[in-house]
Amino acid sequence: MKMCTSADSKLIDFMGSKPEVETSFNRVPGQAIKCGFGMQGVCCRLCSNGPCRITPQSPKGVCGATADTIVARNFLRAVAAGAACYLHIVENTANNLRAVGQGKSGLTIKGAETLRELAGVLEIKETDPAQQAVKVADRVLEDLYRPRGQQMTLVEKLAYQPRFRRWQELGILPGGAKSEVFDAIVKTSTNLSSDPVDMLLHALKLGIATGLYGLTVTNYLNDIMLGEPQIATARVGFSVVDPDYINIMVTGHQQALIGVLQEKMVTPEAAALAGRGGAKGFKIVGCTCVGQDMQLRGAHCREVFAGHAGNNFTSEALLTTGGIDLVVSEFNCTVPGIEPICEQFLVRQICLDDVAKKANADYVRFDCNESAAIAEKIMHAALESYIRRRGKVQVDIPEHGYDDAVTGISEKSLPKFLGGNFKPLIDLIAGGKIKGVAAVVGCSNLTAKGHDVFTVGLTKELIKRDIIVLSAGCTSGGLENVGLTSPGAAELAGDNLKEVCRTLGIPPVLNFGPCLAIGRLEIVAAELARALDIDIPQLPLVLSAPQWLEEQALADGAFGLALGLPLHLAIPPFVTGSKLVSKVLTEDMEQLTGGKVILEGEIVPAAEKLAEIIEQKRKALEL
Numbered sequence: 001m002k003m004c005t006s007a008d009s010k011l012i013d014f015m016g017s018k019p020e021v022e023t024s025f026n027r028v029p030g031q032a033i034k035c036g037f038g039m040q041g042v043c044c045r046l047c048s049n050g051p052c053r054i055t056p057q058s059p060k061g062v063c064g065a066t067a068d069t070i071v072a073r074n075f076l077r078a079v080a081a082g083a084a085c086y087l088h089i090v091e092n093t094a095n096n097l098r099a100v101g102q103g104k105s106g107l108t109i110k111g112a113e114t115l116r117e118l119a120g121v122l123e124i125k126e127t128d129p130a131q132q133a134v135k136v137a138d139r140v141l142e143d144l145y146r147p148r149g150q151q152m153t154l155v156e157k158l159a160y161q162p163r164f165r166r167w168q169e170l171g172i173l174p175g176g177a178k179s180e181v182f183d184a185i186v187k188t189s190t191n192l193s194s195d196p197v198d199m200l201l202h203a204l205k206l207g208i209a210t211g212l213y214g215l216t217v218t219n220y221l222n223d224i225m226l227g228e229p230q231i232a233t234a235r236v237g238f239s240v241v242d243p244d245y246i247n248i249m250v251t252g253h254q255q256a257l258i259g260v261l262q263e264k265m266v267t268p269e270a271a272a273l274a275g276r277g278g279a280k281g282f283k284i285v286g287c288t289c290v291g292q293d294m295q296l297r298g299a300h301c302r303e304v305f306a307g308h309a310g311n312n313f314t315s316e317a318l319l320t321t322g323g324i325d326l327v328v329s330e331f332n333c334t335v336p337g338i339e340p341i342c343e344q345f346l347v348r349q350i351c352l353d354d355v356a357k358k359a360n361a362d363y364v365r366f367d368c369n370e371s372a373a374i375a376e377k378i379m380h381a382a383l384e385s386y387i388r389r390r391g392k393v394q395v396d397i398p399e400h401g402y403d404d405a406v407t408g409i410s411e412k413s414l415p416k417f418l419g420g421n422f423k424p425l426i427d428l429i430a431g432g433k434i435k436g437v438a439a440v441v442g443c444s445n446l447t448a449k450g451h452d453v454f455t456v457g458l459t460k461e462l463i464k465r466d467i468i469v470l471s472a473g474c475t476s477g478g479l480e481n482v483g484l485t486s487p488g489a490a491e492l493a494g495d496n497l498k499e500v501c502r503t504l505g506i507p508p509v510l511n512f513g514p515c516l517a518i519g520r521l522e523i524v525a526a527e528l529a530r531a532l533d534i535d536i537p538q539l540p541l542v543l544s545a546p547q548w549l550e551e552q553a554l555a556d557g558a559f560g561l562a563l564g565l566p567l568h569l570a571i572p573p574f575v576t577g578s579k580l581v582s583k584v585l586t587e588d589m590e591q592l593t594g595g596k597v598i599l600e601g602e603i604v605p606a607a608e609k610l611a612e613i614i615e616q617k618r619k620a621l622e623l
Contacts, residue, residue, distance in 0.1 A: 086218070253289045258328065285309050428500055432496065
């Protein structure tokens with residue numbers, strides 16, 4: 001059976017040994033021929049006069065919409081959908097924190113320092129931690145639910161001030177976040193807005209709302225409930241699966257929804273329950289970003305967390321090991337392809353959030369007030385699945401992954417590691433030991449040369465040029481599983497960066513965890529800029545989402561552009577059918593925010609372009 005390749009050779013070898021299983025890798029060849037109209041973004045199917053497709057012979061749709069209007073409309077609608085996904089996460093997380101503060105959840109406050117700091121930023125006068133938690137959650141929810149005409153109050157408190165002032169000048173400060181999404185959908189409907197520039201500015205508003213709320217605030221709230229990240233080493237890859245345990249694979253982005261499960265699975269009652277099936281206990285196996293989040297906070301869940309197995313497109317192969325007994329999904333990156341494989345390998349599925357409901361999964365609606373009972377239900381379902389399937393399904397765990405991936409890096413743990421601030425990193429950059437910083441973030445896809453191929457290739461080229469890489473998202477899972485977040489990867493770096501890594505005992509790729517951690521990278525960028533007394537666009541820092549996959553990635557990208565960062569993509573975001581939209585994103589945006597999109601589909605030229613931008617920034621700062 002034909003299949004696409006992967007940067008992870010062990011993964012490919014393992015999948016090749018399972019010819020009886022069809023995965024996304026096998027379906028890529030059958031989808032190799034792409035719709036040219038869709039790729040360019042010039043297909044409109046908003047009304048029954050269409051779908052209309054723009055060509056040189058037919059430059060307008062039936063209604064008169066031009067390629068510029070159609071492309072901008074499609075782009076804004078996609079960014080709105082991506083923003084909505086992140087805002088859904090922060091809304092659920094805030095509600096969970098509120099329940100924790102009210103004593104209605106099985107969780108306790110583990111990140112007291114983060115709670116105090118955030119309460120201080122939000123000018124909350126309460127001193128009792130429980131009341132602080134409730135007030136913080138209420139402030140976040142209040143901002144999310146504001147009308148569009150009322151600016152979100154937390155933006156000014158959370159944003160780097162030079163950026164805030166620029167957003168204010170451009171008129172792109174967002175109103176109520178959910179209202180901004182709502183009106184973006186309205187704006188992009190039939191025979192409404194036909195102004196492509198206005199729609200692109202609206203996309204930037206959504207990017208700011210996404211970045212500061214969907215990313216940054218979600219991290220803060222999770223740190224309060226689940227604990228702050230601590231730097232450590234961890235096992236990664238399929239080898240984390242221990243068949244002597246009842247293994248629950250988690251997929252999605254909402255660690256707060258499985259927090260109580262973490263707590264319940266390490267109790268004596270859980271051990272006794274597992275013993276009834278002859279197992280040593282229960283383990284959670286991470287897959288997709290929720291696994292990266294658990295890995296980030298591994299210091300707080302060592303007993304229950306087996307480790308992170310891989311990113312979104314490894315989930316199907318992970319199930320074929322036979323070592324997974326239950327899948328708990330709570331958000332996206334839970335690919336539909338797991339459904340037939342779960343049936344084939346007798347794996348039961350439970351979904352905690354109906355936005356991620358799988359066709360053959362049991363839906364157990366998450367309720368903060370019933371979280372303990374839900375955790376019990378999940379454990380009993382896992383035990384029943386374990387008893388039913390073990391002995392009937394072959395367990396085949398390959399040697400895969402690494403034992404020494406460096407994890408737990410955050411905007412707090414990194415400066416602590418460096419001695420209390422970012423000055424050592426700034427000195428290394430100023431002295432040329434590190435040329436600059438590249439954030440390689442976002443998704444994994446199967447079309448940019450193969451699974452993680454562009455991500456891994458670009459990362460190797462960047463570190464070879466003495467550019468340190470920060471990762472967040474599914475890129476982290478891919479980079480971990482090929483050893484680039486392990487200290488031994490220093491040997492692949494340029495001489496100067498190699499020396500730095502050897503001295504500090506770190507890898508040349510610093511793993512910040514899930515896609516939510518893109519918000520942490522923004523804080524790091526702001527701290528570096530603050531220390532140098534410059535704005536973020538002046539930093540020798542570039543952003544790449546080489547294998548972006550979905551609409552959430554486009555919302556992340558809009559945030560990156562609002563921050564003023566050069567953003568590299570290996571695959572265009574379906575806008576090339578409009579000269580105007582393409583020009584705004586790749587050229588004119590630089591005059592607005594300082595950022596721009598760089599489209600480059602080849603690995604070495606992409607690395608050269610990013611390295612050149614870093615060199616230009618260094619010269620401008622006289623470094």
